[in-house]
Amino acid sequence: MPSQLPDTKDIPWADARDTDIVIPILGPIGSGKSSFLNKYLEAIGDSRRLEVGKNREQPCTSQLEFIVIEGRANLPHPLVNRRIVLVDTPGFNDILASDFKTLVRIRKWFKAS
Numbered sequence: 001m002p003s004q005l006p007d008t009k010d011i012p013w014a015d016a017r018d019t020d021i022v023i024p025i026l027g028p029i030g031s032g033k034s035s036f037l038n039k040y041l042e043a044i045g046d047s048r049r050l051e052v053g054k055n056r057e058q059p060c061t062s063q064l065e066f067i068v069i070e071g072r073a074n075l076p077h078p079l080v081n082r083r084i085v086l087v088d089t090p091g092f093n094d095i096l097a098s099d100f101k102t103l104v105r106i107r108k109w110f111k112a113s
């Protein structure tokens with residue numbers, strides 16, 4: 001798939017709560033961010049998956065995507081009933097979008113969410 005244009009619209013997350021634990025995954029294109037999240041989802045028995053690139057050179061994730069994992073009551077104290085929000089991000093070193101623009105998009109998403 002071709003890379004995103006720099007001003008692709010990212011959909012902010014409308015339902016953020018103060019207690020959410022938000023974990024953004026950042027890194028260069030093809031470094032395995034989406035694959036890493038898929039491994040994690042598989043490990044916790046969650047059937048959702050993120051799109052993974054055909055190879056390590058071509059950009060794949062073109063929009064910020066977030067996966068919300070519902071909180072659970074049976075976790076240790078600081079984690080009880082807190083949701084975990086995994087944020088997959090477009091990679092750095094994209095030939096069509098400067099790293100600065102990618103970072104601005106990520107910052108915009110966090111501000112809007």
Ligand SMILES: Nc1nc2c(ncn2[C@@H]2O[C@H](COP(=O)(O)OP(=O)(O)OP(=O)(O)O)[C@@H](O)[C@H]2O)c(=O)[nH]1
Pocket residue numbers: 027028029030031032033034035036051052053054055056058059060061062089090091092
């Ligand atoms: N050898 C090897 N390949 C991997 C590993 N993790 C991911 N890949 C491969 O690298 C390619 C890119 O993986 P992605 O998970 O899409 O990488 P990404 O960081 O999300 O890439 P972008 O979305 O483009 O930023 C895919 O073909 C994966 O199969 C790894 O640990 N080892």
Ligand SMILES: [Mg+2]
Pocket residue numbers: 033034035051052053060061088089
């Ligand atoms: Mg990706």
